[in-house]
Amino acid sequence: MQRAVLLVDHGSRRASAHEQFIELGEQLRAHLESSHVPILVEIAHMEIAEPSIAQGISRCVERGAQLVTILPCFLSRGRHVVEDIPALVRAAVSEHPTLEWRLAPPLVEFEGFVPLLASALID
């Protein structure tokens, strides 16, 4: 089964935020490739800028994905993670009835997040 991951950020009017998010997608793609993990990587913005979540999911499907993990690059279970992104995802996947999907947890729930923060302090 072809898998894909859709990284989702908030969306920003700042070029610096856009560029860093595109770069994040490219780095994740390279990381998965070098780990021999055949997962497609796409990015989308929750709001403000394109590609939207619907466009990102369509792009995954066009590339052959049958299972998409939506990964919200948000800290915790605030409104965007609990309400806005799930609603946008549900609307988008309704256009792709055979697509399987799952929603990854927010960043604080990742094992390894606390050591990551600590790494910025222990130098």
Place this chain on the structure above:
Amino acid sequence: MQRAVLLVDHGSRRASAHEQFIELGEQLRAHLESSHVPILVEIAHMEIAEPSIAQGISRCVERGAQLVTILPCFLSRGRHVVEDIPALVRAAVSEHPTLEWRLAPPLVEFEGFVPLLASALID
């Protein structure tokens, strides 16, 4: 020199986001303690809820901090990271003229962030 870290999130009206952020602070505190790194940990919200950034910085100073690292738990260099948080920090530290401070980069700039995301996919 006594160091402290002030974790800053956006601030939310959702209890789930609050609880996860408080828990993050506690986990970081425990992680640093078990690594024998004597850095105080405090949390603050950029907006919406208290403690504010100013309150968080005051709390660090009250606890004896002479150097505070402000760590924005935000993905990338969007408006909050580039403008809002630095402005709030500058206003807050002006009340504590002997306090040294630094601003940590946003999460995408942490070495180890890409492998962290990948860890959610490689299972």
